[in-house]
Amino acid sequence: MAGSVSNIKLWVLILSAAVISGCGDAPAPQQAVLPSVIVNTAHKEMITPKSEFVGRTRASEDVVIKPQIQGQLLKRSYVEGDDISAGDLLFEIDPSTYEAELAQHQAVLKQAKASRDVAVMNWERGRRLLPDGMISAQDMDELTSRKLTTAAGVVQAEAAVEAAKLQLSYTKVFAPISGRVSQSEVSLGDIITPQTEMANIVQLQPMWVNFQIAEKALITAQQQFSKAKEKEIKIEDLVMRLRLPNGTMFDEVGHIDFIGNRVDAATGTLPVRATFKNANSLMLPGLFVTLVVESPITENALLIPQAAVQEDQQGRFVMVVNEQDEVQKRVVELGERFGVEWRVLSGLEDGDRIVVEGLQKIRPGIKVNPVEQEVVPFKEDEKS
Known part of the structure; x- marks a missing residue:
């Protein structure tokens, strides 16, 4: 019995020693792993400044066809929706009334000429008899x-004949301009008056694009243009490109041909107009388009990826990783976009590291493991 008790005590001592030994050899706790983020470096690059404006196309000429006389419509001589040329015949109005009036005035003219001839002969006879006292x-x-x-009567009758001929000529309605004609607003047999709108013609070449410039952008543009004048750059040098409603770019370059002389007090904008040749008549009046205005001057600008930009109540900001790999929040002022990059006007410097991926894992003040973003160079022969 005494031996059993001794064995138990011995095992207790052995187990106690093992526990104490195990506690003494426990490994130290591991350090926390820093969150990894993808960073991109803010860099300067030569760019061509540009601005975008929403505009609306407008025909350079838009004519409503109305007759100048009254009568019954006899004929329509064009195909609705066709492109026509100036001078093409469009409508014919019943000429019978005006032909009768012309014939009447021509008869009066003959009578007036006969009276004038008689008066001239009498005057010649009297001129010969006067010296003799006859x-x-x-x-x-x-x-x-x-x-x-009687001479004045002839002039008056001739004028009446010309007026009658003019009225008769109005029975045929011709296109005053070249362009695309609308559907007819009248039917054969209708009684037409000078107030009747018969059709409409729009001139598609050139095509105008009207847009508005906000007063803030206007002042900025005027300041930049004042500097540009020193370099002998004119308003005509601005490159005007057009993005169509389907997102494709129009294949022609336009130019500004009108700038308003007054800012609209209600909207705070200035009306401006650009002109495009529209050689293929692709654009029609009334389209909403985006006008891209490119400056003829290149500038050295600081650019960052759009993916790095966030926004809160204070405005737009980015997360910057400093030299100690600590995250800082920077409020930035941005300019126009260039592809997938944004121009930085203030808030960053060339070489700053900007977080572009992993933003959801970080907050200002923490340390991170920054990994530089790999930029794959674009190759022209690559197909999307």
Whole structure:
């Protein structure tokens, strides 16, 4: 019995020693792993400044066809929706009334010429008889008056004939400009009056694009243009490109041909107009388009990826990793976009490391493990 107790005590001592030994050899706790983030370096690059404006296309000429006389419509001579040329016949109005009026005035003209010829012969006869005293001076005055009156009657009758011919010519309605004609607003047999809108023609070449510039952008543009004048750059040198409603770029370059002389007090904008040749008549009036205005001057600008930009109540900001690999929040002022990059006006410097991936894992003040983003160079022969 005494031996059993001794064995138990011995095992207790052995187990106690093992526990104490195990506690003494426990490994030290591991250090926390720093979150990894992808960073991109803010860099300077030569860029061409540009601005975008929403505009609307407008026909350079937009004519409503109205007749100048009244009558019954006899014929329509064009295909609705076709491109037509100036001088093409569009409509014909019943000419019978105006032909009768012309014939009447022509008869009056013949009568007036006959009266004038008689008055001229009488005047010639009187002129020969006056020196011999065969007629009195008063009679000669009456002959002269008659000659002048009948001559004026001929002029009046000729004018009436020309007016009648003009009215008759109005029975045929011709296109005043070249362009695309609308559908007819009248039907054959309708009684047409000078107030009747018969059709519409829009001139598609060139095409105008009207847009508005906000007063803030206007002042900035004027300041930049004042500097550009020193380099002999004119308003005509601005490159005007057009993004169509389907997102594709129009294949022509336009130019500004009108700038308003007053800022609209209600909207705070200035009206501006650009002109495009529209050689293929691709653009039609009334389209909403995006006008891309490119400066002829290149600038050295600081650029960062759009993916790095966030926004809160204070405005736009980015997360910057400093030399100690600590995260800092920087409020930035941004300019225009260039592809997938944004121009930085203030808040960053060339060489700053900007977090572009892993933003959800970080906050200002913590340390991170920054990994530089790999930029794959673009190759023209690569296909998307």
